[in-house]
Amino acid sequence: MLVLMTGKWIDMKKGILFSVLLVLGICITVLLNKDSENEMTITPVTDTSDQTILTFWRNYGNVAENQAFELMIASFERAHPNIDIEMNAIQYGDYEMKLRTEIATGKPPDLMLIDSPNLALYARIGVLHPLTDDVMEERLDKDLPPALLEGVSYQDEVYLMPLVQPGAALYYNRHLFREAGIPFPSKNPHEPMTWNEVLEAARKITDPEKGVVGIDPAQGFPGGEAPSYFKSPIIWQFGGELLSPDGSTANGYLNSPESIEALTFYKDLYHRHDVAEVQLPPRAFENGKIGMTVYGSWELSRLRETDPEFKIGEDFDIAPLPKGIEQVAPNGGWSMGISSNTQYPDEAWTFISYMTDYEAMRIYVDQTGEPPARQSIVQSFPEFLEYPENIFLTQSQIYSKSRPVTPAYPFLSDAVKTLFEEIVIENAEVKEAADRAVSKIDSGIQEQNKYTNDIYLFPQ
Structure with a gap:
């Protein structure tokens, strides 16, 4: 007869002997320890009967x-x-x-x-x-x-x-600013650069022959939640909104004149002023290929870990996010x-x-x-x-x-991501793309309003 012990087959006699030794071991409920006077002390086994996992x-x-x-x-x-x-x-x-x-x-x-x-x-x-x-x-x-x-x-x-x-800030390359003769931005968190000042600095920094880009304004075009987190503030900074205060519609908000102005400014960085690029090389900021970029607060620790020679105060610094008519950061x-x-x-x-x-x-x-x-x-x-x-x-x-707390948020997040991709990557007309995003969000709101208890409706 065979028993399975610790992944190996052994015969029954050895199994019995093993079991006896195991039982004896379990029955020993004291630990013998020598104290400073070489006397024996007894440590009771911890009671785990009330353990919560x-x-x-x-x-x-x-x-x-x-x-x-x-x-x-x-x-x-x-x-x-x-x-x-x-x-x-x-x-x-x-x-x-x-x-x-x-x-x-x-x-x-x-x-x-x-x-x-x-x-x-x-x-x-x-x-x-x-x-x-x-x-x-x-x-x-x-x-x-x-x-x-x-x-x-x-x-x-x-x-x-x-x-x-968490938060985000404008990271800038000190060497590229110095070479372009641009004063360093203020380190005062209450004194951000305006977007127009950022544009002027990006124009001076951009050098196609050297492969240097003026700015990556909002973390490029990744998937997931990053586009909504980093790009929504641009709309807010120009006085726009993503959604109505009661969360019932995006119409009149994401496609409002203020939002259209923000979206147009963003698109123009790529297509009119040529100071931003869709495709960027790996580690472009650390390698001196971007003058300014928007990073999260967590990037400070990443930069310290991945490139300790690229130092804040020597190679780069940070400033508050740029403002339009308002100073706004994501939260x-x-x-x-x-x-x-x-x-x-x-x-x-x-x-x-x-x-x-x-x-x-x-x-x-x-x-x-x-x-x-x-x-x-x-x-x-x-x-x-x-x-x-x-x-x-x-x-x-x-x-x-x-960002808006709404059951339809996944629809909103995906619509914002697609909207920015359309106006830059596909060079779509801004108002038309904004209207499509509004339609997608409002349809999502209507769908969510039909169901109150279903998990499967959560879109990816």
Whole structure:
């Protein structure tokens, strides 16, 4: 007779002997340790009968972010030994679909990261546990910048808790500015360049013979959520909007005169002024092929890691995002939520509260350089009050705006992405492309209004 032990087949006698030894080992419930006086001490085995296991899903980030989460969870588990966190980090491109599949099959994780614009999709069908009472009890509603709090709320309920205050800024190459005889932009977060000043600088920097481009105005043309995050501010900066205040329509907003002016200016950077290019070489900014680019706050840590010789203050610097008639920066990002299906809402909130408090945020800041979401916590890190981090923090606290929280947001995000691609890559007429985007968004709103409980309608 055979038994399977540790992947190998052994005979029954050896199996019995192994089992006896295993039972004897389990029965030994003391550990013998010599103290300083060479006496024997007894350490009882830890009782794990009340152990709580929480599943936590998040999108797989960059190296610094991934390391931060590992260290933060280890810190939490030391502080709360009766709670174990099982983290599942999923590639960005697969995350939303896998999460929605688990929700649709009734097996969501206890905790999850959600990109705040998608909040309404989940909140409306009741898959998120409201956090309003917990947030109010700990007075966190007073500890978040207003725009950030608005971005994690839906229909007067708070559903998500942000970890950090992400942002974007204008990164510029000091060498190219100096060679073109252009004064460096102000480092004062309240004094951005105007878009017209940016255009003039881009004209002087652009050198086709050397392959130097004046500006990449909004992260090129990637997939995913990046186009909406980086390009929506251009519309806001010119006084336009994406959606009506009540979220019922994009007509009269995304195709308003102000929005058309913003879109036209953006298109002209490529087709009229020839200071921007659709195709850019890899690492174009670090290699001196772009004078200005718009990057997220997280790019500072990436640049330090991937190209430590390309240094801020020597090779590049940052300035606040350009303004049109208004100074506006994007806000909102990945925030923590609790499943309405969890059996452990109190323990889940304990985890969220810890992850956004000082001890865990100290780890996150050390790893990523990102400013904490809670204003009382960020004040504990004086570096965020100084350049360059103060650029992102000031924009987030004073000049930021969140993308619309609406169940139809995926339709809106895809329409914005397509709109910018059409007017630049396809050289489409701006007003016609804007009207098509409006039609797509309004159709999505109508579709979402027909259904209130279906997960499968969430578009990719």
